[in-house]
Amino acid sequence: MFRDTSSCNTYNYGDAQYWDARYVQEGGSFDWYQRYSALRPFVRKYVPTTSRLLMVGCGNAVMSEDMVKDGYEDIINIDISSVAIEMMRKKYGNIPQLKYMQMDVRDMSFFPDESFDSVIDKGTLDSLMCGTDAPISSAQMLGEVSRLLKPGGTYMLITYGDPSARMPHLSRPVYNWKTVLYIIPRPGFKKLESCSSTTKSYLEPVPTTEKGLLPSDFVLEDPDSHFIYVCKKMDETELSKMPSYPLTNDVI
DSSP states (O other): OOOOOTTOOSSOTTOHHHHHHHHHHHOSOOOSSOOHHHHHHHHHHHSOTTOEEEEETOTTOSHHHHHHHTTOOEEEEEESOHHHHHHHHHHHTTOTTEEEEEOBTTBOTTSOTTOEEEEEEESHHHHHHTSTTHHHHHHHHHHHHHHHEEEEEEEEEEESOOHHHHHHHHTOGGGOEEEEEEEEOOTTOOOOTTSOTTOOOTTSOOOOOTTSOOOTTOOOSSTTOEEEEEEEEOOHHHHHTSOOOOOOTTTO
16 A cells, blocks of 8 residues: 555645645635536435535535535535635535535544544545555545444545555455445546447446456546545444455465
8 A cells, every 4th residue: 555656746735735825826616536417426326415424625626515506415524724614614604504624634533433424535535645644644534434434324435546546445344345436537538439339337336356456357448537436334234244254465
């Protein structure tokens, strides 16, 4: 579990000062990777509108606003940047379904255990994976997400990281997550006319290996696709049905 350098640059995306300066300079709004309109089928499938939802690394995105327009009733948005949070509080102060708090995802001890039905992450884990303390930071964040989820709750991760880069982090037994993978093309991607019309729908889960990886013969239609990991926190009944495997050298 090393630092993810596949889409990183010299910026420290895990640093509050970087984000404060960026939001002061840019202002406006920006949604990473995908807009809610593209993610809506997945969100509506796994996140009931009555869910108590935590949006981590909300930044100045309009996704939460779009979700409220779509019927979601209780979204708590957090970000490490106090500048972004203050901007969003001013913008959405009259919308009771949206609440904004400055917080580091690596330490969300403000919230008690099992506080949320769902957690959505659009690029926040990716930011930490670009930092110098990536293995520690990612483990701290995911540990907190797992702690905050109720049994049966879902953590939805939207990322550029393919399973070889993300599943080693998401599949740690301590989280008790059962993960389903979807792959969607980047916005504006045009399918080549030569591509087969029998290509599976983006709304269908992608089959993976026992370790959660893509099969060796799997070909991405869009090389710059985004990956959606839906991680369900198993309850006691589901955990009791999980097979147990003896420890081997490759997992110790």
